[in-house]
Amino acid sequence: MSSKPNPDAAYVPDESFVPTSHKGLTYPFGGAEPASGDVMSVAPGINWVRLHIPGPLKHVNCWLIDDADDRGDGVALVDTGMNTSDARDGWKAVFKGPLAGVRVTKMIGTHMHPDHIGLAGWMCDHHAAPLLMTRGEWLTAQMLVADARDSVPDEVTAFRIGCGWNEEQVAHAAARGWSGFRRIVSPLPLSYTRIKDGDTLTLGGTDWRVVVGSGHSPEHACLLDETGGVLIAGDQVLPRISPNVSLGVTEPNADPLGEWFASIAKLKTLPADLLVLPGHGDPFTGLHARLDAMDREHRDRLNELHAFLGEGKRAVDVFGRLFRRAIGPDMLGMATGEALAHLRRLEVEGRAAKDVRDGVWWYRAV
Numbered sequence: 001m002s003s004k005p006n007p008d009a010a011y012v013p014d015e016s017f018v019p020t021s022h023k024g025l026t027y028p029f030g031g032a033e034p035a036s037g038d039v040m041s042v043a044p045g046i047n048w049v050r051l052h053i054p055g056p057l058k059h060v061n062c063w064l065i066d067d068a069d070d071r072g073d074g075v076a077l078v079d080t081g082m083n084t085s086d087a088r089d090g091w092k093a094v095f096k097g098p099l100a101g102v103r104v105t106k107m108i109g110t111h112m113h114p115d116h117i118g119l120a121g122w123m124c125d126h127h128a129a130p131l132l133m134t135r136g137e138w139l140t141a142q143m144l145v146a147d148a149r150d151s152v153p154d155e156v157t158a159f160r161i162g163c164g165w166n167e168e169q170v171a172h173a174a175a176r177g178w179s180g181f182r183r184i185v186s187p188l189p190l191s192y193t194r195i196k197d198g199d200t201l202t203l204g205g206t207d208w209r210v211v212v213g214s215g216h217s218p219e220h221a222c223l224l225d226e227t228g229g230v231l232i233a234g235d236q237v238l239p240r241i242s243p244n245v246s247l248g249v250t251e252p253n254a255d256p257l258g259e260w261f262a263s264i265a266k267l268k269t270l271p272a273d274l275l276v277l278p279g280h281g282d283p284f285t286g287l288h289a290r291l292d293a294m295d296r297e298h299r300d301r302l303n304e305l306h307a308f309l310g311e312g313k314r315a316v317d318v319f320g321r322l323f324r325r326a327i328g329p330d331m332l333g334m335a336t337g338e339a340l341a342h343l344r345r346l347e348v349e350g351r352a353a354k355d356v357r358d359g360v361w362w363y364r365a366v
Contacts (some may be wrong), residue, residue, distance in 0.1 A: 011013025024289035027237055028275070037093025039163050040065065041231050042046050043275060045204055051090045053115045057280050060115045063232050066204040067105045074105035076203045077129075078223065079279065082118035083186045091119065107201070109309050110234030110291075111132040111217040112141035114184040116279060121186040123221030130144055131192040132201070134212060145188065145347075152178045159249040162361045164334045172329050189346040208232075213267065217244040224270065231274040231287065236263065241283040242294050243300035246337025247344050257298065257345040264295045265339030275303055298342075305342055306351050312362035315339040 031265040034040035039047040047067035050059050052261040063078040081087035095102070105264070109117040117133075124131050131138075152174045160170050186258035197212035201223070211222040213236040234241045245260045272288040282291070304321050318339050319327050327335045343363045346352035355362045 025284045025286035073102045076106040078108045079116040080119035087220045106128045111220040112137040120190045134219040164316035213263035235279040239284045247340035257341045309365040
């Protein structure tokens with residue numbers, strides 16, 4: 001692995017890749033992806049690992065940036081997958097195969113969701129590598145790991161009832177317990193290195209600027225190599241689906257959708273022709289087209305929702321206006337959070353008001 005790619009040399013994908021296009025985006029690798037236990041080059045000095053995760057997303061993307069130094073070959077690792085046997089086996093195959101003898105010099109977490117930092121602590125321990133995250137993401141992750149209660153807190157039950165969950169739905173969620181986060185996240189290091197918006201990380205002779213967004217998570221870090229034309233976007237920009245933007249029990253008066261709209265506007269100030277390396281889905285170009293589509297989609301849904309509210313709807317009543325599929329018990333929590341984020345945004349915009357009746361929240365159009 002070359003530690004000092006030439007930033008002036010345009011990267012040309014392998015001739016076997018046939019670029020494809022969809023909704024204004026171009027996929028330069030034509031749907032090709034790294035095989036299990038292998039890596040795939042996507043730009044000079046940047047390799048791609050794809051790991052299986054349970055659930056509808058099915059996979060998460062991790063990125064390895066050449067970061068050799070006087071100690072030998074090394075890579076900075078961006079995101080890790082969940083703390084599952086599948087993911088651990090995948091990494092063992094990578095570091096016994098294509099990256100044999102290569103160490104992780106830095107462990108960078110884009111954000112605190114388990115599919116992105118679930119094995120961060122495991123990697124840090126194995127490679128004696130420092131963990132780099134924004135403060136908001138690291139603190140939130142540590143809080144969730146430390147919340148070791150097995151029973152569902154009363155506040156959470158009241159929150160679910162407020163959203164309109166019925167008795168069966170509340171009981172089903174309670175039976176699954178409360179501390180699922182810590183089961184799929186290996187213990188994080190006690191110490192970490194804070195990264196902030198605008199910081200520069202020099203990795204293998206290349207400067208990467210930290211670009212922080214919000215809405216999907218508290219303080220999500222993207223990494224921009226403007227010279228090489230690459231953006232490691234995590235979940236802040238995904239090519240075919242919108243990131244989940246949820247309002248939760250820990251900060252019920254927040255406005256995550258408003259923060260997400262502001263982050264879209266911020267990312268639109270970046271160059272339009274970047275190669276975007278997302279947390280899920282395939283690498284693509286067409287950043288501005290994708291940002292515009294996500295912004296437009298959610299504003300259209302807000303307008304539909306406002307017209308639908310009438311004299312009062314609960315969060316569970318608006319799923320049909322926000323989602324294109326039926327919501328089963330396993331997706332109920334995520335769907336409820338996203339519905340609340342939209343309803344809260346209408347409140348902030350002065351287009352909805354919330355009334356509380358018998359512990360249930362009803363949102364009416366204003």
